[in-house]
Amino acid sequence: MQKGLKGVIAVETTIGHVDGEQGLLLYRGQPVETLTGTYSFEEVAFFLWYGHFPSPTEKETFTCALKQARSIPPYLQNVLQALPLETDQMSVVRTAISALGLPAYSFKPTIEEAITLTGIMPSIIAWWHRRQAGQPYLPARSDLDHVENYLYMLTGETHSHASVRALENYMILTMEHGMNASTFAARVTVSSESDLVSSITSALGTMKGPLHGGAPSGVIALLDEIAASDGDCTRVLTKKLQQGERLMGFGHRVYKTKDPRAQALKAQLLQTAGDDPWLDLALQTETTAIELLQAYKPGRSLYTNVEFYAAAIMKAIGLAPSLFTPTFSASRVVGWSAHVLEQAADNTIFRPDAAYVGSWPQA
Numbered sequence: 001m002q003k004g005l006k007g008v009i010a011v012e013t014t015i016g017h018v019d020g021e022q023g024l025l026l027y028r029g030q031p032v033e034t035l036t037g038t039y040s041f042e043e044v045a046f047f048l049w050y051g052h053f054p055s056p057t058e059k060e061t062f063t064c065a066l067k068q069a070r071s072i073p074p075y076l077q078n079v080l081q082a083l084p085l086e087t088d089q090m091s092v093v094r095t096a097i098s099a100l101g102l103p104a105y106s107f108k109p110t111i112e113e114a115i116t117l118t119g120i121m122p123s124i125i126a127w128w129h130r131r132q133a134g135q136p137y138l139p140a141r142s143d144l145d146h147v148e149n150y151l152y153m154l155t156g157e158t159h160s161h162a163s164v165r166a167l168e169n170y171m172i173l174t175m176e177h178g179m180n181a182s183t184f185a186a187r188v189t190v191s192s193e194s195d196l197v198s199s200i201t202s203a204l205g206t207m208k209g210p211l212h213g214g215a216p217s218g219v220i221a222l223l224d225e226i227a228a229s230d231g232d233c234t235r236v237l238t239k240k241l242q243q244g245e246r247l248m249g250f251g252h253r254v255y256k257t258k259d260p261r262a263q264a265l266k267a268q269l270l271q272t273a274g275d276d277p278w279l280d281l282a283l284q285t286e287t288t289a290i291e292l293l294q295a296y297k298p299g300r301s302l303y304t305n306v307e308f309y310a311a312a313i314m315k316a317i318g319l320a321p322s323l324f325t326p327t328f329s330a331s332r333v334v335g336w337s338a339h340v341l342e343q344a345a346d347n348t349i350f351r352p353d354a355a356y357v358g359s360w361p362q363a
Contacts, residue, residue, distance in 0.1 A: 011187065013179075014028060016028070016178050018177060018178040021257065022257070023258045027047065027176055028048065032260060032264065033264040033267075036169040036172050036268070037165075040145065040146075040168065041147050041331075042059065042063050043059065044175060045118065046059070048334055049337070065112075065115050066119045067142050067149075068119070069120055070122070071120075072120065072127060076124075080096060080127055081131075083095065087128075089125065089323065090207070090325055091208070093326055094204040094205055097124070098198075098201045105195040105197045106195050109195060109196035109199070109344055113197075121330045122146070122330050123140060123153060125326045126154045129322075138153050147164055150327075151164060154319070154323070155318070159317070169264065170265060170331070171327070171331035174261070174310075175331050175335045176338065177335065181206050181209075181211075182203040182204075182212060182336065183335060185203050185206040186199040187339050188202070188350045191349045191350045193349075196340055199336070199337075200333060200340070208325070219248045219307060222247065222285070223281060223285060223311070223312065231281060231284070233284055237288055241292055247289050249304060249307050250289055250303065250304055250308065251300070251303070258303045259306050261306035262308060262309050265309035265310070266286070269283060270283070278312065279313075290303060310324070310328075314327070
């Protein structure tokens with residue numbers, strides 16, 4: 001028996017594949033690093049849902065539908081307004097998405113429903129972020145694409161092409177990642193012939209846990225500590241390793257070699273090396289950390305994970321750590337819904353057995 005179902009194959013899927021030994025992540029047969037810099041968020045979402053990239057006409061129609069889904073209906077704004085101001089972002093997103101189920105959502109889920117949830121989630125995140133900051137909600141702008149509009153609704157400003165592209169690439173790279181805990185939760189929920197809203201709510205509740213979608217605040221803390229030490233990576237990192245501390249942003253439970261998502265983000269950052277001191281510090285820290293990890297933990301193959309460069313990018317863009325996991329969720333909702341659609345198309349309810357290890361009645 002494997003606790004946590006580790007190594008147990010529960011489904012067959014054509015959506016994504018993770019090969020931790022080879023450092024490979026596929027979206028419907030395509031290496032994920034070939035998608036960034038080539039396709040937009042909208043195009044990759046379409047690809048995951050429909051199985052092919054959109055034609056120009058399909059892209060226009062799809063993008064329009066995603067834009068129309070951005071508006072938060074008045075009743076949902078009332079729900080958000082009623083929540084205590086100190087409520088954390090992930091709890092707010094989970095509650096708001098659940099409230100979207102008040103209209104008729106039912107089995108079987110549809111791509112149109114997936115578009116609605118994907119379109120509105122960034123608006124919910126931005127609404128709550130601005131409320132906590134004492135700022136008015138900003139309506140979506142129809143002249144901006146999905147990721148650029150998300151940044152605008154958060155900050156009230158339009159951002160540079162480099163900033164938008166960096167965040168868009170991150171959101172493309174985190175749309176899908178095989179049978180992770182939140183994706184499994186979504187598939188289990190819909191397997192009971194429940195609806196898409198309930199399935200995504202289950203996924204959000206799972207993503208909220210620190211063992212799965214915990215914000216990479218530890219990476220920010222590490223880089224801040226190095227910056228406060230005049231950028232002396234070697235001294236700070238060596239001290240941590242000598243004290244037996246983990247270097248945040250290095251190593252991954254699945255990948256036993258380089259994380260392809262981290263490599264794709266790094267390739268983009270190298271194009272802007274020298275333009276942003278924070279990103280330059282991240283690049284320097286990675287080089288030093290990998291050298292030290294090879295010396296202190298030989299044979300462990302500990303490399304940078306996507307969390308490291310995600311933290312560096314979002315810090316450079318100016319996103320607060322409280323937005324990291326919600327932003328992750330705003331991208332992963334595409335993969336979650338793709339899996340829900342796939343499960344519903346050929347459904348069998350999940351009903352695993354349990355090994356009873358309790359006491360028995362005395363004879």
